[in-house]
Amino acid sequence: MKWKKGIAAVVSLLFSASLLTACSGGGDKKTSANPAPADAWVIGGNFELSGGQATFGKAAVNGAQLVFDEVNAKGGINGKQIKFVALDNKSEATESTNVASKLINQEKAVAILGCTTSGDTLGMVQLAMDKKIPVLSTSATNPKVTVDEKTNKTNDYIFRACFIDPFQGTVMANFSLNNLNKKTAAVLTDNQAPYAKGLAQFYKEAFTKKGGQIVADEGYVTGDQDFKAILTKIRATNPDVLYVPGYYEEVGKIVKQARELGMNIPVMGGDGWDSPKLVEIAGAGALNNTFFSNHYSSEDKDPIVQDFVKKYKEKYNEVPDSMAVLGYDGALILVDALKRAGEPNAEKIKEALAATKDVQTVTGKISYDEFHNPIKAAAIIEMKDGKQTFKDKVQP
Amino acid sequence: MDVFIQQLINGLSLGSIYALIALGYTMVYGIIRLINFAHGDVYMVGAYVGFWATTQGWGFLPALVLSMVVSAILGVVIERLAYRRLRNSPKIAVLITAIGVSFLLENGGVLALGAKIRTFPNVFPEVQYHFFNGAVVITNRQLVIMVVTTLLMLLLQYVVHKTKTGKAMRAVSHDTQAAMLMGINVDNTISATFAIGSALAAAAGVLVGIYYNAINPYMGIMPGLKAFVAAVVGGIGVIPGAFVGGISLGVIEALVSGYGQSLYRDAVAFALLIIILIVKPSGLFGSNVREKV
Numbered sequence: 288m289k290w291k292k293g294i295a296a297v298v299s300l301l302f303s304a305s306l307l308t309a310c311s312g313g314g315d316k317k318t319s320a321n322p323a324p325a326d327a328w329v330i331g332g333n334f335e336l337s338g339g340q341a342t343f344g345k346a347a348v349n350g351a352q353l354v355f356d357e358v359n360a361k362g363g364i365n366g367k368q369i370k371f372v373a374l375d376n377k378s379e380a381t382e383s384t385n386v387a388s389k390l391i392n393q394e395k396a397v398a399i400l401g402c403t404t405s406g407d408t409l410g411m412v413q414l415a416m417d418k419k420i421p422v423l424s425t426s427a428t429n430p431k432v433t434v435d436e437k438t439n440k441t442n443d444y445i446f447r448a449c450f451i452d453p454f455q456g457t458v459m460a461n462f463s464l465n466n467l468n469k470k471t472a473a474v475l476t477d478n479q480a481p482y483a484k485g486l487a488q489f490y491k492e493a494f495t496k497k498g499g500q501i502v503a504d505e506g507y508v509t510g511d512q513d514f515k516a517i518l519t520k521i522r523a524t525n526p527d528v529l530y531v532p533g534y535y536e537e538v539g540k541i542v543k544q545a546r547e548l549g550m551n552i553p554v555m556g557g558d559g560w561d562s563p564k565l566v567e568i569a570g571a572g573a574l575n576n577t578f579f580s581n582h583y584s585s586e587d588k589d590p591i592v593q594d595f596v597k598k599y600k601e602k603y604n605e606v607p608d609s610m611a612v613l614g615y616d617g618a619l620i621l622v623d624a625l626k627r628a629g630e631p632n633a634e635k636i637k638e639a640l641a642a643t644k645d646v647q648t649v650t651g652k653i654s655y656d657e658f659h660n661p662i663k664a665a666a667i668i669e670m671k672d673g674k675q676t677f678k679d680k681v682q683p
Numbered sequence: 684m685d686v687f688i689q690q691l692i693n694g695l696s697l698g699s700i701y702a703l704i705a706l707g708y709t710m711v712y713g714i715i716r717l718i719n720f721a722h723g724d725v726y727m728v729g730a731y732v733g734f735w736a737t738t739q740g741w742g743f744l745p746a747l748v749l750s751m752v753v754s755a756i757l758g759v760v761i762e763r764l765a766y767r768r769l770r771n772s773p774k775i776a777v778l779i780t781a782i783g784v785s786f787l788l789e790n791g792g793v794l795a796l797g798a799k800i801r802t803f804p805n806v807f808p809e810v811q812y813h814f815f816n817g818a819v820v821i822t823n824r825q826l827v828i829m830v831v832t833t834l835l836m837l838l839l840q841y842v843v844h845k846t847k848t849g850k851a852m853r854a855v856s857h858d859t860q861a862a863m864l865m866g867i868n869v870d871n872t873i874s875a876t877f878a879i880g881s882a883l884a885a886a887a888g889v890l891v892g893i894y895y896n897a898i899n900p901y902m903g904i905m906p907g908l909k910a911f912v913a914a915v916v917g918g919i920g921v922i923p924g925a926f927v928g929g930i931s932l933g934v935i936e937a938l939v940s941g942y943g944q945s946l947y948r949d950a951v952a953f954a955l956l957i958i959i960l961i962v963k964p965s966g967l968f969g970s971n972v973r974e975k976v
Contacts, residue, residue: 339798478946505945506945507945507946510905512891512897512905512906513693513697513895513936515693515937516690516693516936516938516939516940516941516945516948517940517941517945519686519689519690519693520686520690520940520941520942520945523686536897539896539897540895540896540897543896547809547811547820547822548820549813549817564799564800564802567800567802567896568800568802568896568897570805570896
């Protein structure tokens with residue numbers, strides 16, 4: 288008889304829990320209908336301020352803060368100041384959901400800026416869609432963020448400030464074929480990262496479509512130490528270039544070990560390479576003759592870029608990286624939409640965001656396509672003696 | 684053929700690392716029947732000590748020796764504080780304590796040193812040796828790894844077979860009670876085993892740090908697991924078995940990556956473990972009358 292009592296207790300617990308959640312769900316709906324405080328526009332920030340991608344989140348907040356400070360100094364939007372509330376999601380997708388909920392329910396944010404990674408941004412997509420609050424991610428490059436995977440429909444309330452993975456892969460394929468004049472390529476992918484797999488897929492497609500040949504297609508997993516065996520195998524196929532779209536820790540080891548095996552071919556990758564750690568791990572010498580696609584280069588001579596770099600350096604005393612520039616650009620796009628929306632109404636802001644056209648940002652003039660992806664150029668960075676140098680700008 | 688030789692070199696240098704870690708596993712198991720899961724983390728601590736010493740401007744050899752000494756002391760302290768009082772408790776209690784010590788070292792490392800990757804200074808410049816018109820490349824670092832491993836292995840064999848401590852170790856391993864009755868100080872002998880095993884792991888840590896040039900507090904988990912497999916394959920408790928097990932695991936991984944699918948590497952390594960345990964449950968070198976340490 289004892290176990291029956293137990294089951295009854297569990298069932299009643301579950302029942303009351305579901306009642307509770309139902310209640311809180313109802314309560315939330317009411318609060319989200321409340322208008323924001325009349326004296327300020329509250330913009331929520333959902334960022335990686337601690338945890339694995341802490342440098343990404345901090346840089347993005349710095350960049351965004353620069354824009355909001357400028358706008359406030361000029362008297363705000365329609366006479367109202369912007370209040371930017373940036374909270375820490377600890378670089379975790381679940382925590383990102385909690386932060387978004389806090390921003391919407393407690394801080395009464397009319398729009399949310401963030402996160403920097405695709406995974407963390409995906410953590411709040413459903414919530415933002417349900418609560419009808421616009422989200423603008425600064426650097427989530429995965430296509431899934433703005434498009435619902437199952438229905439293939441655009442997520443109305445989700446936007447981004449960066450280009451997407453397929454574009455990066457295509458850019459580097461064109462670069463290897465046209466600029467470097469190489470005909471055969473080997474691809475070495477981090478099979479645990481959706482980001483790397485996306486880049487690799489589009490690189491291979493573009494490269495073969497335009498007459499190139501993929502001679503080796505190998506994979507590794509995040510955290511691997513030894514790549515010599517795979518690299519020896521790749522070396523035997525004699526590729527002209529090696530494409531490694533991973534994150535800097537493994538990429539550093541791969542470049543180092545490839546050079547140790549006497550492979551002096553160009554090695555290429557994507558924005559996951561953008562870290563000072565890359566040089567420390569691989570060594571400056573090994574990184575010569577390597578290239579990667581990025582959102583921007585601080586070496587770009589474009590006056591808009593140089594102007595931003597100067598402003599950022601004055602305030603934070605460091606050269607802005609890609610995350611900082613995308614934080615800045617994201618805030619610019621958002622401010623532009625707020626101006627056109629005219630009032631702190633989530634619905635109107637969302638419509639203004641979707642209609643974004645020719646907004647001048649540091650990384651280019653931004654217009655959204657139907658999937659809320661900006662159409663803009665990518666910068667190609669060449670590593671020279673451990674320094675990032677601006678190689679080329681590729682238009683889509 | 685040249686590709687095969689290159690893969691063999693790749694495998695031998697990787698396997699040397701596994702072998703060094705596996706020796707510590709097998710020694711500790713041989714003497715107190717404990718799978719010391721904290722062993723991989725001692726290897727991590729060894730790498731950090733080596734990192735500290737080289738950033739202070741020490742050369743490779745002094746850094747290696749310092750790291751081995753510090754880790755030997757750490758190994759003895761772990762045994763003294765965590766395992767000794769549990770020596771007569773059920774095996775499972777000690778095993779769980781070992782897992783606890785492992786977590787303590789990993790997360791203590793994150794707390795004290797941060798989770799970020801550290802890179803070694805360039806302790807000795809790389810030299811490449813080319814054979815077959817550059818088709819086979821071996822670097823001086825790979826040579827150092829293999830030479831240091833072989834030397835330490837020979838030294839260990841000498842200690843175990845020719846010294847008094849080694850004799851005591853073999854006696855305790857064979858029959859602890861009888862060894863105690865013969866006047867052997869069992870506690871000291873076990874401490875010595877932990878010290879030697881930990882020193883070997885530390886050597887592996889420093890070699891890895893210099894070879895791959897990136898260390899972090901979680902670096903010991905996967906190599907620790909692989910070395911454990913190597914020790915079991917060779918016959919846990921048998922010293923030459925751990926050495927052969929480690930080397931063969933490294934070579935097999937290199938060959939699977941090189942001739943099969945790189946992503947099946949770990950799957951094949953662990954499948955091999957299962958097959959060997961089915962065919963020969965005591966491991967390659969294990970037998971009924973095994974000589975244990």
